[in-house]
Amino acid sequence: MTIDVTPHLNFRGSAREALELYRDALGGELTIVTYRDAHAVQDPAEGDQVMWGQVAAPSGARVMAYDVPSALPHDAGTIPFFVSLRGADADEVSAAWAGLLDGATVVQDLAPSGWSPLYGMLRDRFGVTWVLDVAVAYPSA
Structure with missing residues (x-):
């Protein structure tokens, strides 16, 4: 059995832009599911934000990310990871x-x-x- 560990990054409205940068930097495929795609919109202004996203590079590099909804607290902290x-x-x-x-x-x-x-x-x-x-x-x- 193999277990992979993938960093999952939390953003406030910029997850798509971040994942696009990571795709361009690492190569590979970008997958994005918005809150609207998942029928999980709580705030209509956030419907097109990323509920789940991932970059999967042919090298094996992977990064996941999402946009923390405004109804939840979010503090990126200082170098939390x-x-x-x-x-x-x-x-x-x-x-x-x-x-x-x-x-x-x-x-x-x-x-x-x-x-x-x-x-x-x-x-x-x-x-x-x-x-x-x-x-x-x-x-x-």
Whole structure:
């Protein structure tokens, strides 16, 4: 049996735009179900917002997201999580980095580090902090 862990990001009205950025950066297929599609509209102004969305890239990378309805509290907090994107290929990691840069704040430039041939951290224009690196084998503890 295989279990996959996928980050599920919560937004307030910008989930579609965020998922489109992630699709463009990571490649792959974008799936969006709106509140209207699911017959779950509570506020007519939010009918076209994302009730569930996902980017599924051929590389195996996946990100899910939704728009928290205005009837519920939402506080993104300060760095409540990182989305970690690890790849075996430096070109693939570099391409994802380039795709995420639009409007982002670079926390750590994408460059060689003491633990990876390539590592970087950025906060995208939606406030999501991404850690990207080339995965290497580490000895077991």
